[in-house]
Amino acid sequence: MKQSALNQTQRFSPITQTQILRNGGESPKAGAKKDLAPILSLTSLIDAFSIIVIYLLIGTQSGGMETDIPSRINLPTAEASSIIEEKTSIVRIEKGRYFIDEQQVSASQLGRKLYELKKASGKEDLPLLVQGDREMNYADLDPILKAGAEAGIQKLKFAVVPNK
Amino acid sequence: MKKELNFEINILPVLDILSVMICFLLLTAVWIQLGSLDVRQAIGDNSASGAKNPPALWATINTDNSVQISLRDIGQKMNLEYRVAASRQGIDWDALNMRLQNLKSQLPDLKTAIIRPEARANYGDVIKMMDQLKQTQISDIGLSPLGT
Numbered sequence: 627m628k629q630s631a632l633n634q635t636q637r638f639s640p641i642t643q644t645q646i647l648r649n650g651g652e653s654p655k656a657g658a659k660k661d662l663a664p665i666l667s668l669t670s671l672i673d674a675f676s677i678i679v680i681y682l683l684i685g686t687q688s689g690g691m692e693t694d695i696p697s698r699i700n701l702p703t704a705e706a707s708s709i710i711e712e713k714t715s716i717v718r719i720e721k722g723r724y725f726i727d728e729q730q731v732s733a734s735q736l737g738r739k740l741y742e743l744k745k746a747s748g749k750e751d752l753p754l755l756v757q758g759d760r761e762m763n764y765a766d767l768d769p770i771l772k773a774g775a776e777a778g779i780q781k782l783k784f785a786v787v788p789n790k
Numbered sequence: 791m792k793k794e795l796n797f798e799i800n801i802l803p804v805l806d807i808l809s810v811m812i813c814f815l816l817l818t819a820v821w822i823q824l825g826s827l828d829v830r831q832a833i834g835d836n837s838a839s840g841a842k843n844p845p846a847l848w849a850t851i852n853t854d855n856s857v858q859i860s861l862r863d864i865g866q867k868m869n870l871e872y873r874v875a876a877s878r879q880g881i882d883w884d885a886l887n888m889r890l891q892n893l894k895s896q897l898p899d900l901k902t903a904i905i906r907p908e909a910r911a912n913y914g915d916v917i918k919m920m921d922q923l924k925q926t927q928i929s930d931i932g933l934s935p936l937g938t
Contacts, residue, residue: 675808678812695824702914702917702918704825704917704921704924705925706921706924707825707826707827707921709823709825709826710825710826759913760912763912763913764911764916764936765909765936767913767916767933768909768935771831771935774831775831775935779831780831780832781829781830782828782829782933783826783827783828784826784827784828784829784920785824785825785826786825786826786827786917786921787825788823
């Protein structure tokens with residue numbers, strides 16, 4: 627008689643074997659076996675995994691913007707910070723080099739690039755997220771302020787790590 | 791003899807690997823929620839002619855870590871000037887915070903501040919200054935570019 631793969635699996639699965647406690651230490655061959663209690667339930671394990679996965683998914687979606695920050699940049703900390711709600715263009719300063727949305731831009735080109743960015747977005751009140759290392763000098767930030775003023779960008783958001 | 795085609799899938803090792811992977815991901819993930827300090831920069835000539843300027847606090851961060859505070863347009867003939875000397879660790883944040891609290895209690899309408907750091911001032915200190923001002927309920931903050 628042919629047996630399906632499912633039946634085979636059901637009969638010989640190690641999970642089925644471990645789910646059965648045998649009465650009084652009897653060996654399986656010694657006589658009729660009696661199930662006492664299930665030890666390992668696959669269903670509860672899958673339940674636990676699903677809960678962990680859902681928890682992780684919810685935990686990572688804080689409603690804020692998701693950004694990648696290079697490990698070599700140590701953002702400053704602040705207590706009175708607010709959550710970044712909308713997706714904004716990012717200007718990163720790395721040792722005197724400037725990156726607009728991961729694209730390197732020279733200091734002299736900043737104003738023109740920001741103007742193009744603002745024009746492409748179509749927003750009159752385009753915000754700009756500035757990421758910089760806390761140890762850098764203010765002189766490194768200055769070209770961004772001047773380029774922003776040149777491009778007509780009023781709203782600047784300085785990325786910080788909330789310290790609460 | 792007919793070869794058995796059916797085979798069983800061993801789920802326990804798969805579950806082991808999955809749990810190890812989840813533990814690994816949990817341990818290695820960096821859970822940092824990013825925040826921001828918002829400023830609104832003045833561009834061009836925003837002031838309407840003849841309009842009265844709101845009371846404003848101008849804070850200059852010097853290279854020697856001292857902070858010069860000056861109050862403008864507060865309705866008095868003279869501008870008030872204060873200087874917070876540097877401490878050994880850098881800017882004396884406690885003294886500065888106390889000074890800001892005092893000024894805010896004397897001038898509740900004070901909601902505007904301009905930060906004027908020198909070129910070699912530390913960016914972290916500029917952000918901390920903005921943070922202190924926001925904590926003192928001075929919400930409209932601007933940063934002054936160099937050479938102005």
